[in-house]
Amino acid sequence: MSRFSAITDNPHQRGFSQKTGILITNLGSPDAPTTSAVRRYLREFLSDPRVVEIPRLLWLIILHGIILRIRPAKSAKNYQKIWTEQGAPLITITQAQQQKLQQHLIRLGHQDVIVEMAMRYGNPSIESGLTKLREQGVTKIVVLPLYPQYSGATTGSTFDAVSRVLRSWRWVPELHFINGYHQQPDYIEALANSIAEDLTANGTPDKLVFSYHGTPKQFLNWGDPYYCFCMQTTRLVSERLQLPEGLAVSTFQSRFGKAEWLQPYTDVTLTEFAKQGIDNVAILSPAFSADCLETLEELEEENRETFMHAGGKHYRYIKALNDREDHIAALAKLVIPYLSNKA
Numbered sequence: 001m002s003r004f005s006a007i008t009d010n011p012h013q014r015g016f017s018q019k020t021g022i023l024i025t026n027l028g029s030p031d032a033p034t035t036s037a038v039r040r041y042l043r044e045f046l047s048d049p050r051v052v053e054i055p056r057l058l059w060l061i062i063l064h065g066i067i068l069r070i071r072p073a074k075s076a077k078n079y080q081k082i083w084t085e086q087g088a089p090l091i092t093i094t095q096a097q098q099q100k101l102q103q104h105l106i107r108l109g110h111q112d113v114i115v116e117m118a119m120r121y122g123n124p125s126i127e128s129g130l131t132k133l134r135e136q137g138v139t140k141i142v143v144l145p146l147y148p149q150y151s152g153a154t155t156g157s158t159f160d161a162v163s164r165v166l167r168s169w170r171w172v173p174e175l176h177f178i179n180g181y182h183q184q185p186d187y188i189e190a191l192a193n194s195i196a197e198d199l200t201a202n203g204t205p206d207k208l209v210f211s212y213h214g215t216p217k218q219f220l221n222w223g224d225p226y227y228c229f230c231m232q233t234t235r236l237v238s239e240r241l242q243l244p245e246g247l248a249v250s251t252f253q254s255r256f257g258k259a260e261w262l263q264p265y266t267d268v269t270l271t272e273f274a275k276q277g278i279d280n281v282a283i284l285s286p287a288f289s290a291d292c293l294e295t296l297e298e299l300e301e302e303n304r305e306t307f308m309h310a311g312g313k314h315y316r317y318i319k320a321l322n323d324r325e326d327h328i329a330a331l332a333k334l335v336i337p338y339l340s341n342k343a
């Protein structure tokens with residue numbers, strides 16, 4: 001038995017295959033909104049050294065001794081609030097993105113392209129996604145993590161997972177890894193469209209808050225470009241929409257643990273706004289390509305409550321780009337350069 005895996009039927013015929021596989025990925029959700037499933041998911045997620053970079057032994061003691069005993073029950077309650085009949089929103093929306101991207105590429109004449117989806121933590125795993133592509137005979141794979149703004153914690157970690165799988169394959173495919181698209185014109189356009197639709201329907205708020213998922217501040221000091229890429233996305237969308245000076249602000253949400261995270265914090269900013277009489281805000285989260293726990297529970301519910309409680313009057317959440325046509329078209333533009341066959 002060899003340590004390297006392969007599909008053994010017709011390997012020579014596969015050598016002439018023109019099929020390209022596209023693997024879109026996102027972070028992942030637990031299999032169920034229960035304490036035990038959330039504990040399993042958080043164990044995998046929070047054991048990733050790309051996500052938590054404190055000395056290993058110390059972290060494992062904290063993780064297993066404290067966090068995995070307390071957080072799963074609390075998180076499971078939050079997941080129950082957003083769970084649908086089809087399952088976790090992040091997974092079902094990514095499935096819709098997969099299907100729509102597949103159809104979009106076929107409409108553009110790319111008949112030999114197969115789109116699959118996978119999650120970095122939980123299911124369907126990166127390994128299952130890559131294996132599905134291999135079983136369908138692809139010899140070239142484009143990996144597109146759906147994180148517009150690169151961070152080592154997300155995109156970097158996805159690269160680790162992909163390479164861990166591929167290093168066990170006998171026949172490593174031609175591989176393209178798209179490491180971000182925070183400034184891609186079509187992504188900026190899709191964000192601008194979704195904001196413009198909201199402003200037309202609901203009027204201009206006092207503040208338009210671009211709330212990005214945070215990271216520990218140390219990651220920035222250590223060279224992670226995520227913070228700068230978030231700022232760039234906000235600037236490009238503001239320029240595209242010609243927003244009045246001072247309307248757009250960038251903030252960071254989803255703090256975890258005691259260390260300092262990227263600032264300004266979303267919840268603190270919303271409280272300050274309300275106290276200053278800035279009582280009409282619209283909020284969006286451009287780092288999430290699909291609605292998930294962090295938007296549906298934290299932004300739509302928790303932060304709304306924070307703002308209203310502090311005296312705010314009007315709070316509205318602008319949905320993630322999800323499976324909007326202009327979003328799917330932007331994703332297609334990202335992969336198309338890699339679809340042409342070798343001469």
Ligand SMILES: C=CC1=C(C)c2cc3[nH]c(cc4nc(cc5[nH]c(cc1n2)c(C)c5CCC(=O)O)C(CCC(=O)O)=C4C)c(C)c3C=C
Pocket residue numbers: 027028029030046051052071075088090147151153154213214215216226254256287288291292293294
């Ligand atoms: C502990 C450190 C964390 C870092 C660093 C981090 C970075 C980061 N995460 C996303 C995207 C998502 N995170 C989501 C959930 C989530 N994130 C953390 C922690 C860190 N994230 C936790 C513990 C959780 C789980 C939920 C909870 O217990 O509160 C999600 C949603 C998942 C879902 O099922 O809906 C996404 C998406 C980005 C983009 C990012 C840094 C750039």
Ligand SMILES: [Fe+2]
Pocket residue numbers: 213254
């Ligand atoms: Fe996160």
Ligand SMILES: [Fe+2]
Pocket residue numbers: 254293294298
């Ligand atoms: Fe959160």
